[in-house]
Amino acid sequence: MSTVGIVLAAGDGSRLGGRAKALLPHRGRPLLHTVISALVEGGCDEIVVVLGAYADDVTAACPPGITPVVNPDWRQGMSTSLRCGVDAxxxxxxxxxxxxxxxxxxxxxxxxxxxxxxRGTVTLPVFDGRPGHPVVFDHADAVSAAREAVGDEGARSFLTRNKQRVRRLECTSLADAGDIDTVDDLWRLGRPDRDD
Structure with a gap:
């Protein structure tokens, strides 16, 4: 059994003032490195990073051994990035x-x-009752989720349609599940090296 970690990193960070979230400094390195390190150390055999806006800059920041994939349709939403990642x-x-x-x-x-x-399930980590990441799929299910996805919803339709096969796994104690959408989130999540 082999596992690929797919990191969706194609957005333009418009609510963050138009900058690449992947390149935000986090613990002395780009945020992308934090995410990749967790996936590799957690057991993923390969990492695919899906890029769009800022593709050249983020590709240059990728550690060795990472597979960057450029999504030319990133402006159409997360669904297109999901398809690019699964295809790779x-x-x-x-x-x-x-x-x-x-x-x-x-x-x-x-x-x-x-x-x-x-096998045969989708494993969904849950933090204080809210779904989060990383979501783990059998490859065939990831392909189906990518085909069904539209706009900016990612795998949501697939998870809803297959809710009887979704295994919700309580993970609140294992991570702070907050994400970064705005500059205020940088403070809320305690990023120690805020640069603005």
């Missing part, structure tokens, strides 16, 4: 899907969700 992950049995604006992600969270995943 065809050689793996399992997909761990996350977003780049998740500074609280930890290797422990990733490994816990991967270990809990069972």
């Amino acid at each position: 992950a065809a050689d793996h049995d399992t997909v761990a899907l996350t977003v780049v604006d998740f500074p609280g992600i930890t290797a422990e969270l990733v490994s816990t969700v991967l270990r809990a995943h069972e």
Whole structure:
């Protein structure tokens, strides 16, 4: 069994003043590195990073061994990035899907969700009752989710349609699930090296 971690990082950060979330400084390095490190240390065999806006800059910041994939249709929403990522992950049995604006992600969270995943299910981490990332799919389910996705919804339609197969896994103690959408979020999430 092999697992690919897919990081969705194509957005333009418009609510953050128009800058790449992947390149925000976090613990002395780009936020992208925090997310990638958690996925690798948590058990992913390969990492695919889906890029759009700022693709050249983010590609240059990717650590060695990472597969960057450019989504030319990123302006049409997260669904297009999901399709690009899944298309690039065809050689793996399992997909761990996350977003780049998740500074609280930890290797422990990733490994816990991967270990809990069972074939034929979708494993969805839950934080204080709210769904989060990384969501773990069998590859075939990831393909179906990507095909069904429209606009900026990601895998939501697939998860709703297949809710009887979604395994909700309580993970509140394993990570701060907050994401970064605005400058105020940088303070709320305690990013120690805010640069603005």
